[in-house]
């Protein structure tokens with residue numbers, strides 16, 4: 104089998120900047136966003152210039168959420184940029200669309216506040232993206248904008264999308280799962296290795312993310328079995344804007360690895376370079392997205408994106424004290440005067456608290472090296488590392504040992520916990536593996552099937 108290399112990027116969230124992304128309301132909006140907005144055109148242009156220069160691979164997969172929010176002008180500009188890229192470099196782009204690509208009422212911001220711009224229908228996506236996979240496909244399912252295409256003589260790509268004209272993020276019907284199974288079987292019969300791409304992860308990026316309903320493909324277990332038991336052992340995903348590599352084994356003993364890649368326009372921003380060495384060996388490398396042309400106040404691109412991420416978390420913590428109504432809105436809690444007061448007091452205490460002060464509330468001892476550190480700064484780091492992957496707070500580190508004591512103390516309160524798909528959860532194990540990575544390397548690893 105001939106070695107094959109390709110790039111994977113995801114969640115490009117391209118926004119045509121001339122629509123407008125500035126003003127007081129824009130800044131207020133950006134207080135709670137992980138991803139950039141005004142900057143996304145500049146970032147994407149830098150990414151594709153970089154991909155054009157790199158001669159490691161001639162294929163680029165994009166795992167969905169192509170535009171910021173489905174603005175038609177963004178789709179037009181982004182697809183033009185992809186056309187240009189293909190034409191100038193001879194490289195091939197394969198896309199899947201996702202929830203952020205269809206929207207009846209997307210928006211921009213200017214000095215007068217937020218305004219609505221022309222959106223995009225599901226039916227229109229075909230015309231924008233037909234040159235980026237659909238028309239090269241050997242099988243195409245128009246209803247799901249899903250397809251099968253040969254990347255080389257030996258490797259075949261299955262692209263599945265969980266949107267239809269009528270609904271977003273659908274549970275796959277038996278009929279569609281049957282289509283997937285038959286495509287996988289056909290690949291085997293044709294002597295091809297099949298790999299897959301879907302916007303939604305099939306495995307939770309980190310265990311805690313399994314509690315979020317929208318973090319995974321719904322009824323993911325059925326899809327996992329359909330893929331792995333029919334010989335598809337690798338899927339590339341996005342959506343959660345986190346970096347992770349996870350593996351699961353089906354009841355029949357077949358493996359599936361989900362490689363979820365961070366978005367290009369927010370922290371953590373990475374591209375993957377994938378080398379299929381042979382049917383049983385795939386190497387995954389992670390490359391930070393390149394710096395981009397923007398007034399970044401003297402920061403590197405990476406620092407700039409991290410500042411935006413931390414701003415989002417800090418806003419939540421600040422709001423608890425200073426604007427509890429906004430806080431409750433953001434976390435979907437119904438606001439009452441009593442709760443407003445409670446969150447105000449809690450927020451005020453938390454903001455001034457050290458790690459040691461916080462753990463003492465739970466009768467737990469913090470490691471001496473970190474007990475005087477700010478609790479807020481620690482909380483921000485904690486949230487960020489869950490998304491960055493390769494979480495460093497493992498057993499044996501001051502942070503890890505402190506957190507494990509906290510989780511052990513809290514575990515009895517979460518005894519009958521279930522994840523968003525109804526599976527029972529062991530709170531202690533879930534939290535331990537969320538703040539510390541004990542499994543596969545989330546950045547650079549060699550997968551063996």
Ligand SMILES: [Fe+2]
Nearest residue numbers: 114168203342
């Ligand atoms: Fe996204």
Ligand SMILES: [Fe+2]
Nearest residue numbers: 168201202342
């Ligand atoms: Fe998404």
